[in-house]
Amino acid sequence: MTHRDVVVQAVETAPSANTIAKHGDEAGDLRCHGEVGGDVSHTPPPGRNTYLASQYARIAGRRGSGRAAMAVAHSLLVIAYHVLDRGEPYRELGPDWLARRYSPEHRARRLVRQLEALGFNVSMEAVA
16 A cells, blocks of 8 residues: 555545534534544644745634644645655745735736737736
8 A cells, every 4th residue: 555545545534624513513523523633733833934834824813723723734634645646745835825826916917818818918007
C-alpha cells in the first residue's frame, strides 16, 4: 500500500466534519469530535510567514481558534493528498498570497483577458 493509498483511504473512511446541525442543539457530526478535531483544536498555529499561519489568523479573528485550527488541519490534509498524488514538492504560497491573488491589478488583468477572449479590444487608462 503506497502513501497515496493510505491518504485516500483515510479521506474516504473519515466521517464528514462539515455536517451542519439540523435538529436542536446538535453541534455537527458527533462522530468527528474525538477523531480529527480533538488532536488539532488546541495546537498553536503553524510557523510565522506562511500561508497556513495567515489562514489561521484570518479565520481565528472571525470564527475562533478552534474552527481556525480545524480549517488549517483540513488544508494540511488537502496539501498532503496533492503532494502524494502528484509527487511534487510542496510550494509555500506565502502569507500575502490572498492579497496578491485578489489585488486590483490582478483583477483588472483578468477582466481584460476575459473581454479579449470574447472578441473585444480593450484599452485601459487610470482614472485621475
